[in-house]
Each structure stands twice: as C-alpha cells, then as structure tokens.
Amino acid sequence: SKFIVGLTGGIGSGKTTVANLFAAQGITLVDADIVARDVVAQGSVGLKAIEAHFGAEILTLEGELDRAKLRQRIFNHPDEREWLNQLLHPMIRAEMLAQVEKATSAYVIMVVPLLFENGLDRLVNRTLVVDISPELQVNRTVKRDNVDVSQVNNIINSQCSRSEKLAKADDVIDNQGEISSLKRQVLALHQQYLQLSGNDNA
Ligand code: ATP
Structure with a gap:
C-alpha cells in the first residue's frame, strides 16, 4: 500500500501553497476539504x-x-x-x-486542515506541519479573505495550538520567509519522501 504524508497547519499557514509545490513534482494530492464536500x-x-x-x-x-x-x-x-x-x-x-489507492505517484500528500484534531494522523505514515506565527496567520488570512482580525483569531483558538502541532509533527516547514525558501524546503522533503517510500531508485 501507499506511503502517505499528512500535510497540516493552521488557518492561513500555507497548506495549499505547499501542496501545490508537491503537486508540481508530480505528487498526487488528496484534499480532505474537497472529499468532505463530495x-x-x-x-x-x-x-x-x-x-x-x-x-x-x-x-x-x-x-x-x-x-x-x-x-x-x-x-x-x-x-x-x-x-x-x-x-x-x-x-x-x-x-x-x-x-x-488509486494514485500512481511515488507517494501521496493528504491535505487535512484538522489532521490532529480529528485523529486522521492515524491514517498516515508521516505528518508534515506548515508552521508560521499566529501574527502571520492573521496578516495573511486577512489579506487573502478580507475578513476581520477577530474572526481569524477565533478560528486560530479553535484549532490545536502551534506548540501541540509542532510536538506531534514528524517534519516541519517554516513558512515565515519567502516563497523561494518554501520551494527549497519542499524539494528537500520530496527527496526524503521518495527515499522513505522506497521510490528513490537508489
Ligand atoms: P487555509 O487553511 O486558511 O485555507 P492555507 O493553510 O491553505 O490556508 P494558503 O492559502 O496556502 O494557506 O496561504 C495563505 C495566504 O498566504 C495565501 O494568500 C498565500 O498566497 C499566502 N502565502 C503563503 N505562503 C506565503 C509566503 N511564504 N509569503 C507570503 N505569502 C504567502
């Protein structure tokens, strides 16, 4: 069966941005939000x-x-x-x-906003947390969605805390810098996941 990486992170942390960088490497995404709608x-x-x-x-x-x-x-x-x-x-x-199971890529990225909160970390082989400070979460979400700060803070407080997520993570991506730094981190993790899934052809 397939090697599954569970990708998570709080509101506005950059899950979608990171997931798209893995998809650009040919990795299949399974998105919990889309499945929940379907x-x-x-x-x-x-x-x-x-x-x-x-x-x-x-x-x-x-x-x-x-x-x-x-x-x-x-x-x-x-x-x-x-x-x-x-x-x-x-x-x-x-x-x-x-x-x-239908995916044909070397491994699969499961994008799950509430991975730890809903216990879906039990379904995956490895967990990857996109990490940013609460201040940046607020800044980027307000800019993206045009919502108020208090709304974003309520959502942050309803999700499991930054320190809990970091404690549970196998791997962490720091998304407080530039997109170029994000790309470098994703490429390094991609190589690691190819090895862990036995698809590095070494
Ligand atoms: P949500 O859970 O709220 O859907 P998300 O974790 O999927 O959010 P994204 O939508 O990927 O987060 O990112 C949040 C916003 O921050 C987006 O507008 C995105 O373009 C922007 N963003 C992501 N990474 C960076 C970065 N390194 N620098 C600046 N802006 C960024």
Missing part, C-alpha cells in the same frame, strides 16, 4: 442520510445541502453534531483512502 454532494448517500435525519428543510430549493441551516441545527446541540460526525467521518476517511 460526500454530501447532490445525490450522494451522505446527503440522503442527512435529509432523512433532519428533514427536507435541510436542503436548498435547488436540492443542495443548506450549510448555514445545518450549522444552526448542530450549534449548541452536541448530540446532533455527534450524529453528523459519526455519519460523515467514516465516509470521508474511506473516500480519502480510496483516492490514495
């Missing part, structure tokens, strides 16, 4: 189960999942949140592993 897409088994549980009012007029309404229904309802997680987490895990 398992509740129109016509999916996941969406049918959600409709059966919450009623048809959980759908938009177009028949898609009304995410705002779902958020409302689970907000302050831990039992409903738990029901939803019990439904979706196994589906997301299974679909991510199916995509890994």
